[in-house]
Amino acid sequence: MALSNEAYEALQAIVGERNVTRDPAILDGYALQMLVELVRPNCGHYMPRAGAIVMPGSTEEVQAIVKAANKYNFGVKPHGTGWYHWASPMYDPGTRYGDEKDTVQLDMRRMNSIEIDEKNGIAIVGPYVIHAQLHAEAIKRGWSCNIIGAGSSCSVVAAACAYSGIGAGTMWMGGNAENVLGMEWVTPSGEIVRNGSLGSGDGWFCGEGPGPSVRGIMRGTLGSRGGMGVYTKCAVRLAHWPGSTDWNVQGTVPAYRLPLDKTFRVYTVAVPTWDAWTDLYYKIYDNEIGYTLHRQYNLAGAELAPAFWLMYTDPTKQLSDLPAMLDEPGMAELTEEMRISLQIVMAGRSEADAELQDKVLDKILEEVGGWKVEKYCTQDMAEFTNMYMNRLGHKEINYVYAGNYIGSWMQAGTPDWVKGYIPVAAAGYERDYRNGLLVQAGGDSMMGTVGAYPGGGIMGLEQFVSYDGADHESTAAAWYHMDDAVEDAKTINYPPGKEALYIEMRYTDEQAFDKWSKSKQPWTYVFQREIRKRYDPNYVGDRQYNWIPEEWERGEKHASTPIMPGPGRPQPAPEGYPTI
Amino acid sequence: MALEDYRADAMRCNRCSYCKWIPQDRIKSWEFAKGCPSVDYRHFHAYSGGGRLVAGLSLTDGRSEITDELIDVVFECTLCGSCDVSCKVCRYDMHPLSGAKEFRHYLVDKGAVPAAYPGIIAKLRDTGNMAGAPQAKRADWAEGMGIKKLGVDTDKAEVLFHAGCLYSFNPALRNVVQSSARVLAKGGLDFAIDGDERCCGGKAYDMGYRDDFAAAAKANLEKWAAAGVKTVVSPCATCFWTFKRLYPTVAGDDYGIEILHTTQVADRLIKEGKLKPTKRVPMKVTYQDPCHLGRQGEDYVPWHGEEKKIFGQAVVYDPPRPRYNGAFGVYEPPRDVLKAIPGVELVEMERNKEAAWCCGGGGAVPQAYPDFADFTASKRLDEAQSTGAEAIATACSSCNRILGNAKAADGGTMKAIDVLELLEQSL
Numbered sequence A: 001m002a003l004s005n006e007a008y009e010a011l012q013a014i015v016g017e018r019n020v021t022r023d024p025a026i027l028d029g030y031a032l033q034m035l036v037e038l039v040r041p042n043c044g045h046y047m048p049r050a051g052a053i054v055m056p057g058s059t060e061e062v063q064a065i066v067k068a069a070n071k072y073n074f075g076v077k078p079h080g081t082g083w084y085h086w087a088s089p090m091y092d093p094g095t096r097y098g099d100e101k102d103t104v105q106l107d108m109r110r111m112n113s114i115e116i117d118e119k120n121g122i123a124i125v126g127p128y129v130i131h132a133q134l135h136a137e138a139i140k141r142g143w144s145c146n147i148i149g150a151g152s153s154c155s156v157v158a159a160a161c162a163y164s165g166i167g168a169g170t171m172w173m174g175g176n177a178e179n180v181l182g183m184e185w186v187t188p189s190g191e192i193v194r195n196g197s198l199g200s201g202d203g204w205f206c207g208e209g210p211g212p213s214v215r216g217i218m219r220g221t222l223g224s225r226g227g228m229g230v231y232t233k234c235a236v237r238l239a240h241w242p243g244s245t246d247w248n249v250q251g252t253v254p255a256y257r258l259p260l261d262k263t264f265r266v267y268t269v270a271v272p273t274w275d276a277w278t279d280l281y282y283k284i285y286d287n288e289i290g291y292t293l294h295r296q297y298n299l300a301g302a303e304l305a306p307a308f309w310l311m312y313t314d315p316t317k318q319l320s321d322l323p324a325m326l327d328e329p330g331m332a333e334l335t336e337e338m339r340i341s342l343q344i345v346m347a348g349r350s351e352a353d354a355e356l357q358d359k360v361l362d363k364i365l366e367e368v369g370g371w372k373v374e375k376y377c378t379q380d381m382a383e384f385t386n387m388y389m390n391r392l393g394h395k396e397i398n399y400v401y402a403g404n405y406i407g408s409w410m411q412a413g414t415p416d417w418v419k420g421y422i423p424v425a426a427a428g429y430e431r432d433y434r435n436g437l438l439v440q441a442g443g444d445s446m447m448g449t450v451g452a453y454p455g456g457g458i459m460g461l462e463q464f465v466s467y468d469g470a471d472h473e474s475t476a477a478a479w480y481h482m483d484d485a486v487e488d489a490k491t492i493n494y495p496p497g498k499e500a501l502y503i504e505m506r507y508t509d510e511q512a513f514d515k516w517s518k519s520k521q522p523w524t525y526v527f528q529r530e531i532r533k534r535y536d537p538n539y540v541g542d543r544q545y546n547w548i549p550e551e552w553e554r555g556e557k558h559a560s561t562p563i564m565p566g567p568g569r570p571q572p573a574p575e576g577y578p579t580i
Numbered sequence B: 001m002a003l004e005d006y007r008a009d010a011m012r013c014n015r016c017s018y019c020k021w022i023p024q025d026r027i028k029s030w031e032f033a034k035g036c037p038s039v040d041y042r043h044f045h046a047y048s049g050g051g052r053l054v055a056g057l058s059l060t061d062g063r064s065e066i067t068d069e070l071i072d073v074v075f076e077c078t079l080c081g082s083c084d085v086s087c088k089v090c091r092y093d094m095h096p097l098s099g100a101k102e103f104r105h106y107l108v109d110k111g112a113v114p115a116a117y118p119g120i121i122a123k124l125r126d127t128g129n130m131a132g133a134p135q136a137k138r139a140d141w142a143e144g145m146g147i148k149k150l151g152v153d154t155d156k157a158e159v160l161f162h163a164g165c166l167y168s169f170n171p172a173l174r175n176v177v178q179s180s181a182r183v184l185a186k187g188g189l190d191f192a193i194d195g196d197e198r199c200c201g202g203k204a205y206d207m208g209y210r211d212d213f214a215a216a217a218k219a220n221l222e223k224w225a226a227a228g229v230k231t232v233v234s235p236c237a238t239c240f241w242t243f244k245r246l247y248p249t250v251a252g253d254d255y256g257i258e259i260l261h262t263t264q265v266a267d268r269l270i271k272e273g274k275l276k277p278t279k280r281v282p283m284k285v286t287y288q289d290p291c292h293l294g295r296q297g298e299d300y301v302p303w304h305g306e307e308k309k310i311f312g313q314a315v316v317y318d319p320p321r322p323r324y325n326g327a328f329g330v331y332e333p334p335r336d337v338l339k340a341i342p343g344v345e346l347v348e349m350e351r352n353k354e355a356a357w358c359c360g361g362g363g364a365v366p367q368a369y370p371d372f373a374d375f376t377a378s379k380r381l382d383e384a385q386s387t388g389a390e391a392i393a394t395a396c397s398s399c400n401r402i403l404g405n406a407k408a409a410d411g412g413t414m415k416a417i418d419v420l421e422l423l424e425q426s427l
Helices: A005-015 A024-031 A059-072 A131-140 A156-161 A196-200 A215-219 A274-287 A305-312 A319-326 A331-337 A351-368 A379-391 A395-399 A415-419 A422-433 A472-491 A498-506 A509-517 A523-535 B003-011 B037-042 B049-060 B068-075 B082-087 B096-109 B117-127 B165-169 B171-186 B202-207 B210-227 B237-251 B262-271 B332-340 B370-386 B397-405 B419-426
Strands: A052-054 A075-079 A103-107 A114-117 A122-125 A180-186 A192-194 A230-237 A264-270 A292-295 A341-347 A403-409 A446-449 A462-468 B148-150 B159-161 B192-194 B231-234 B258-261 B283-287 B306-310 B314-318 B344-346 B391-394 B415-418
Touching (some): A005 A052, A005 A059, A024 A052, A024 B068, A059 A075, A059 A103, A059 A180, A059 A230, A114 A131, A122 A131, A180 A196, A180 A215, A192 A196, A264 A379, A274 A351, A305 A319, A305 A331, A319 A331, A319 B306, A319 B314, A341 A351, A395 A403, A403 A422, A403 A472, A403 A498, A422 A446, A422 A462, A462 A472, A472 A498, B003 B049, B037 B370, B049 B068, B049 B082, B096 B202, B117 B202, B159 B171, B165 B171, B165 B397, B171 B262, B171 B397, B171 B415, B202 B210, B202 B237, B231 B262, B237 B258, B237 B397, B258 B262, B262 B419, B283 B332, B283 B419, B332 B344, B370 B397, B391 B397, B391 B419, B397 B415, B415 B419
Parallel strands (some): A052 A103, A075 A103, B148 B192, B159 B192, B283 B391, B391 B415
Antiparallel strands (some): A114 A122, A180 A192, A264 A341, A292 A341, A403 A462, A446 A462, B306 B314
C-alpha cells in the first residue's frame, strides 16, 4: 500500500516540511546503494524506493514517526550514514510477508550529538556521529575508540547497536557491540527503551545493568540492521590512547601521514607460509602486543597490492601508473616478499614498553620465520600506515579499482580454522576472474582483522572481489561469484560467508523464512519472532531482524514466490587465457 | 561531456558519503568535520556530491522528472569542490564536481533554473559584467592611480591586470583592488589594465550557461591576442580559476598564457627582494582558502582521452587523466605573504587548504539562495573565531564580501581583509 497523503502530512507535522520529501529524484538517492546490482532483477541499480525520506531531529520525533507508522500502516527503515543495500527499504510488491506497505526511510543526519565523559572514558553519541568525529574528540582527551572495519565514515551507533562493529583496533579495544554502555531504542511499536544502567536512571556506565539488559533483544543474530526499530543514542567505552593528543596530520592528499610518537612502532610484517601465519597470530595473542592490527593492504590483491600502495602514497601517480610500476625492478620480489603479510601498530605506555614490544615482535618473527618488509617500514610508509590503521580513513579503497566490490568469505574463527578456507577462496577467486570480468588482483585479495574480540583468538578474512557496477557483464560475474563462493565453501564443509547474507537480499520474505527454518539453529529465528511479537506486532520493521513465522517453524508452509532470476552466467575463460 | 556521461560515475558510487566530510584523516573535531555546505544545510543525500550524481542517473533513467525540488538539489550548492577532494581520496574514476556542473548545464538547456538566474545572465549579456553596472565605470577604481590602460595609454601589454566584476563595481571592495595594484606596481611589475574589461565568464559557467561563458572567453581571448598579452594577473580567485582552468578549453591546448593570482605575484616579488615588508602590522589572522584558488586552483592539464580497463575491470584513462584532487592547489603563496609581514601571526583553521570550508559565495549561491550563503558563511566565521584570530584574511572578492558581512552563531562579526591589503600596510 502506497504511503497515503494523510500519512505524509502526519510526517510533515512531526518533523516539519523541510525535513521530509517524496521527490522521486531525492528518493532515488537513497535507493541506489552499495551492492544493489547484485541483488536486484536484471542487475538493476535501485533498491525499492522509499515512500518518503524523513529526518527526525529528536528521540521524541522518532517515536512519533514510529507511532504514525503503526497508525497509517507503513514500514520504517532507519539508517545512520546509509551505506549498504540493507540500509534501504527492501520490498517489491508481493515480496513482504503479511500486509503490503510502503516503507519510510529515516535519515538520522540531524541527530548527531556527542558528549564525552572524559574522566570515565565514555562517549555518548547520536546516530549520525561517525567514527572519525568520535575518534578526533577522543584523541584530544587522551582516549581512542575502536573504529569499525568498514571505516571511519560509518556511524558509531549503527556499528555498535545494529551490527557487530569489529575493526583493526578490536583486539586491543574490543568491538563496538561489546563496548556499548547503554542504548536508547525506539521500538517498532513506539516505546522508548533505555537499557543498562541508563534504564534505572543511573547514567551511562554499564550496558547490562543495574536496569534492563536488552542488548540481545535489540541486536538479534547479527544486529538488526534497521529491521527492528530505531537506535537514537548510545554510549560506548573509550580506549586508552598512548600517543600525542595533537592529531598532527601531515602529507599531501590522498596519502596523509601521522608522525610516530616515541612510544609507537609501525610495521608491515610477512611470513613464508600460511602455517607460519597462524603461528604469528597466536603468538601475538599470547604476548599481548599491538594496538591496531589488520591484514589491511592486501585488500588490493596479493599481486597488485605492493605496487598499489607505493603508487597511492605518491600524489603524482594514479591508477593508470600501476602497470608500469609492476614492471619496475624489484617489484616482483617485493610482491613475493609481501604475499602473506599484515600491518601492525604497537603503542607502548612508555618508551621502555615500546622497546619491549619491539623485542617481543622480533622474537616472534624469528620463531615463525617471518620478517619486517623493509620497503613498507620506511619512515614515510610507517607514518602512512600509522595514519591509515589508527583512523581507518581510507577504507573506501575497497572500491578503488572499479567502484564496486563484493566481500566474499569472511567466516570468523580461529586462525587455524580460517587458514583452512584460504586456498579454496583464493582458487575460486582466480577461477572467477580469469575471464577478465572481475578485477584480476589475486592470488588472494583476502583482508581482515587480526582479532574480532578483545585479546584476539577469533578473526576472519574477507575476499575483496572488485567489479564494475556500470558494466552488466562484470556485474553478472560478481553475481555468480557469490553463488560460487557458497558452493566452494560446501566443498570443504565450511559454512557460507558474507556472500550468503548478500544473496539473501534477493529473497522474498517467504524464501528467507524457508532458508532460516531449515538452518541448524532455527530456534534463534523463533526466539526473535517472539521478540518481534512483543515489540513489533504490526511488522513495521523488516526481516533484517531475522525471524520465521509459526507456520514455517512447523513446516506447514513454504515459499510460493519465484527465485529472482540471475542475469545469465558469463562465459568462462578459455583454457590458457592470460590473467595479470 | 553531457549528463549521460556521468551515469557510470553514479553507478560506481558506493554511497560511502566521503563526499559529505573533509578527508577522514584530516578530521580533528566533531564540530569541524563536515566538508559539504549543501548537504549540511539541506541534509538529504541528493544534496551531496554522490547524491547529485544519483539524481542525474535517476533523471536520465526516466525514473524522475524535473521538479522545483530537483532544481534546488542542483543549484543549492556552492560548487566548492570539497566533495571532489574527499571522494578522490579513494577513487580515481569519480568526478562529482564536474558532474554537478554538467547537471546545471543540462537544466539550463531545459530552462529549469532558479528564478534569479535569468536576470543575472541578462545583465551579463547587456553590460558585459555580472553586476549589470555601466561598463563605462569599469575602470573607475583605477582613476588617479597612474595605471596604464589598454586602448588609451597603450595598445600592447605583456602583463594584464584583470580586476574582475566584483572588484570593479563594488565600492566596498575598491580598496582591495587598489591595494593589489599598488603593491604590484611597487614591486616593479609593469602591467596595464583594460578600461573596457569584460567579465571572465566563470560565474556564467558555474551557473550552467556555457554559451555565455564561451562568448565571454572568446571576447577576452581575442583582446588579449591583439594586445600581445602573455600574462594575466587577477586579485579575484574566480577570474584566476576561469582563466587558468576554463579558458584553455576554449583556446585550445596551445593556450600559452600565464595566469597568476596577485598573491602568487606578491610572493614572488617578496622572495626576489623586490618587495620588502618592514612595517609591523600587529594582527592575529586566519586565512580563508578560496575554493577557486586552493583546491580548484591546480594547473590545467590538456586531456583528450578515453576510459579503458586494465587488470580485467579496473577503470583508468588513456592517456592518464588529470586528477584535480586538490593536491597541488595554490596554498602556500598567500600564506608565505602573510608570514612575511612583520607582526602578523597566522593561525590556521582546522579545515584549511584542500579541506577548507567554503565561504558560501561560490556557485552563484548568494544570488539564488542567500539564506544558504549566509548559513555557510556563518559556519566559517564560527571556525575562524575558534582560532582566536582578529581578522580573516583571504584572496578572493566573493570570500571577502561574504565573510565581511557574515555573522557567526554568537552574532559576532570579523573583519575580512585581503592578503595584499595587509601586505601593503607593511610596505
